Amino acid sequence: MPAAAVLAAFILFTSQMTLAIEVKRVHKRFGGLHALGAVDLEIGTGEFFALLGPNGAGKTTLINIIAGLMRASSGSVRVMGYDVVADYREARRMLGVVPQELVFDPFFTVRETLAIQSGYYGLRNNAAWIDEIIHHLDLADKADANMRTLSGGMKRRVLVAQALVHKPPVIVLDEPTAGVDVELREALWRFIKQLNRNGHTIVLTTHYLDEAEALCNRVAMLKQGRIVALDSIRNLINSIPGCSIRLRLSPDILPAALQSLMSSREEGYYILAIKEYSQLENVMAALRVAQAQVLEMQVLQPDLEEVFVKIMGNTRSQESASA
Amino acid sequence: MSGFPTLLYKELLRFWKVGFQTVFAPMLSTLLYLMIFSHVLEGRLQVYPGVPYTVFLIPGLVMMAVLQNAFANSSSSLIQSKISGNLVFVLLSPLSYREIFLAYVLAAVVRGLAVGLGVYLVTLGFFDVPLRSFVWVFVFALIGSALLGALGIIAGIWAEKFDQLAAFQNFVILPLTFLSGVFYTIHSLPPFWQGLSHLNPFFYMIDGFRYGFFSVSDISPYASLGIVAACFLAVSWLTLRMLKAGHKIRH
Ligand SMILES: Nc1ncnc2c1ncn2[C@@H]1O[C@H](COP(=O)(O)OP(=O)(O)OP(=O)(O)O)[C@@H](O)[C@H]1O
Numbered sequence A: 001m002p003a004a005a006v007l008a009a010f011i012l013f014t015s016q017m018t019l020a021i022e023v024k025r026v027h028k029r030f031g032g033l034h035a036l037g038a039v040d041l042e043i044g045t046g047e048f049f050a051l052l053g054p055n056g057a058g059k060t061t062l063i064n065i066i067a068g069l070m071r072a073s074s075g076s077v078r079v080m081g082y083d084v085v086a087d088y089r090e091a092r093r094m095l096g097v098v099p100q101e102l103v104f105d106p107f108f109t110v111r112e113t114l115a116i117q118s119g120y121y122g123l124r125n126n127a128a129w130i131d132e133i134i135h136h137l138d139l140a141d142k143a144d145a146n147m148r149t150l151s152g153g154m155k156r157r158v159l160v161a162q163a164l165v166h167k168p169p170v171i172v173l174d175e176p177t178a179g180v181d182v183e184l185r186e187a188l189w190r191f192i193k194q195l196n197r198n199g200h201t202i203v204l205t206t207h208y209l210d211e212a213e214a215l216c217n218r219v220a221m222l223k224q225g226r227i228v229a230l231d232s233i234r235n236l237i238n239s240i241p242g243c244s245i246r247l248r249l250s251p252d253i254l255p256a257a258l259q260s261l262m263s264s265r266e267e268g269y270y271i272l273a274i275k276e277y278s279q280l281e282n283v284m285a286a287l288r289v290a291q292a293q294v295l296e297m298q299v300l301q302p303d304l305e306e307v308f309v310k311i312m313g314n315t316r317s318q319e320s321a322s323a
Numbered sequence B: 001m002s003g004f005p006t007l008l009y010k011e012l013l014r015f016w017k018v019g020f021q022t023v024f025a026p027m028l029s030t031l032l033y034l035m036i037f038s039h040v041l042e043g044r045l046q047v048y049p050g051v052p053y054t055v056f057l058i059p060g061l062v063m064m065a066v067l068q069n070a071f072a073n074s075s076s077s078l079i080q081s082k083i084s085g086n087l088v089f090v091l092l093s094p095l096s097y098r099e100i101f102l103a104y105v106l107a108a109v110v111r112g113l114a115v116g117l118g119v120y121l122v123t124l125g126f127f128d129v130p131l132r133s134f135v136w137v138f139v140f141a142l143i144g145s146a147l148l149g150a151l152g153i154i155a156g157i158w159a160e161k162f163d164q165l166a167a168f169q170n171f172v173i174l175p176l177t178f179l180s181g182v183f184y185t186i187h188s189l190p191p192f193w194q195g196l197s198h199l200n201p202f203f204y205m206i207d208g209f210r211y212g213f214f215s216v217s218d219i220s221p222y223a224s225l226g227i228v229a230a231c232f233l234a235v236s237w238l239t240l241r242m243l244k245a246g247h248k249i250r251h
């Protein structure tokens, strides 16, 4: 075989191996409801990835299919190269899932729950790692308490711990911070970031877009079962041209020349939307001409939330146009 | 290493932690049956020659306890996990459907045998029950409880609510056990009812089990064993197919 062909085969092989999750043309129907429509998604190993979308968009359905908790109506899914149906045992070893629902087994304590969960993966002498997870998730005080007696936020931490007992290379968290206090939220993300630095692939869903923006490299936005955006956070934010300026003036009157730029008004502040930074000069000039004194001025960058609102709104108007 | 031993251990721990309800309470109710029925019927029913009615009754009641508790164990464990949602922990793991089947069936067998053995040991303190062949007793208890354990898995998968499970228990399992000759030999029945009893798989389990104690039975224990084993294989096949397809548990 020529060396080039060997090299090409090798590159193909390794590029396939680096995919943590590969979703191909996945459809899911619940009776008449088309919950997922032709979803294609590739997540590389080591990524910190967010799956975003409004309630009912299909995030949990997609996660359930990846985890083997649901079967796709058609299409295929691989986790670290293993098909989730044909090679389900290997695929499930590669995956740790934190379910969205607060589920627990009321018969057991926290430590028993974790020991049993690692036993399901064939890991019997896992106490050292279990202790480490308990420590990182701040569960030490509750380690021997029955699951029933835990508060909602603590039950959520145990769910996270359960997903990690077998040190899966791919970790999927379905709204892990819903109902979790600020302190734990920070501790949780610190721990997850550390896992990501150690090479674990992280996929999460959240309705807190600032959280996704701060943590993730790449996001997919789902709407009514379809992926409507898939890109790095930087590209998505850059796709929104311009920025906003927040001004406080004395006297508190916006010069007539700038009225057309005003996007909204907060108490004592004017918010102007400009398309490019060069427009800033025109704004300053108009203020000088009107002899308005600038008391305060901030330049606001667009954020993920703005992108999200725009994309969800856009596709809505497209739909109503086609309807 | 496989996750099977852990799932089995968890299933055993689950009923053992509430052993008062799952082992002691059914023992008590079985012993109450024994007290009441033997008090009312002793001396009035002629069953096997030379065997007092109460002594005849004991193996039947023991087997009834074995079967009912085996069924209760797998069915209630499954429906509880399904309704509370913690079945996902098993479904997320690499456990195969065969391992899941085996763990639930074995836990059901252990619970059934524990209750049955408990009842038997208590009655030994009061009555002289012969034990002619331990092997027959054990084989029928084992296959019978495994069969009911598998049936419990089917019921637990099928039922979506606790009352559906209760209906299955009250309208299928309970009548079949009561009408299987626990309290009488079917030879005392009119021909029509005798014929009907032969369609009841529970009849063969009780009859074969009782043979191990008295070396007397309504039909040959080999025939009973064949029928019970065939039922077990058929039910297991169906259960495995349901688990493999993820029927009602992996949508
Ligand atoms: N088991 C099911 N049977 C029928 N319909 C379902 C089932 N599970 C989900 N659906 C439907 O599929 C759609 C997608 O639901 P899904 O739970 O995936 O949304 P989601 O994006 O996770 O929403 P949320 O942000 O509220 O968690 C919804 O319309 C939901 O009603």
Ligand SMILES: [Mg+2]
Pocket: A059, A060, A061, A100, A174
């Ligand atoms: Mg969801």
